[in-house]
Amino acid sequence: MLTVGDKFPSFDLTSVPGGPEGLTGKFVQISDSTDAGKWKVVFFWPKDFTFVCPTEIVAFGKLAKDFADRDAVVYGVSIDSEFVHLNWRLHHEDLKKLEIPMLADIKRELSESLGVIAAGPGVALRATFIVDPQGIIRHVSVNDLSVGRNPQEVLRVLDGLQSDELCPCNWKQGDDFLKV
Template structure:
């Protein structure tokens, strides 16, 4: 799996747009590439499959915090191995996903999951992996959860806040708190 300091791989994936445009067949689809939001931080999170149980809880939680990430000049990309058509169908038929403001990327060839090292060897699906990628395309945070355990998007936001300070941040540090200052 990619880790801190690695370069996030180049990609070009079909996606279902976030927001209302992502609910209409004539406006739902787009292509998102590794250069689509150049100069911004990127939060890229993978989930195993659409139409499952844990996945929508995470996707909705990341979606609810999309504005908080945007306030920090960070775009949020959700990725699974399902096609853009499956993503659209899921959004249309899952009440909590209908208002999802973030795009759902379709890694149907499993290329991005494989390039990041998050493809589960037994199941052939992406693990619950999360990456924070800086504007220079360098991975600054990488985490993976077991397929059965959901993530904490608030913790990802806390880590992003800490990374963006370019300072030493203690355990459980939160935005607005003092950072560590080594003795001179």
């Protein structure tokens, strides 16, 4: 698995855009050069039409503005096609209001290059990557398939990374930094 300090791989994936445009059936290509110069939060979920996944996706979507305020974009990725993503958005009440794009890694190229495919089921693990504007991975977390992650914690880690300071345990934006 790629980790902190590694270059995030190149990718070019079809997506269902966030916002109302995502309900129109118009797909958009998103690549590693999309949103150049911004921080990127790229999170993976195993499959559409499951139970834990929409809770995470909706939670990330609700924080889209908070991430944008920090000059960061959020990309959600699974191995499902853009057509499956669209169908899920159209038929899941909470996903209809989703503000982030859903990227289709149907060939598993990005998932495999990052090393986040679960060996048994062959789906993406619940992996989250924070990537700096130079394309370097600055944070990685991976959860078992059965346990959802905390997007508020991802936002907190992004704040710490962007501070370029020493941040103690449970630090949050506005708290004091460690002084050496």
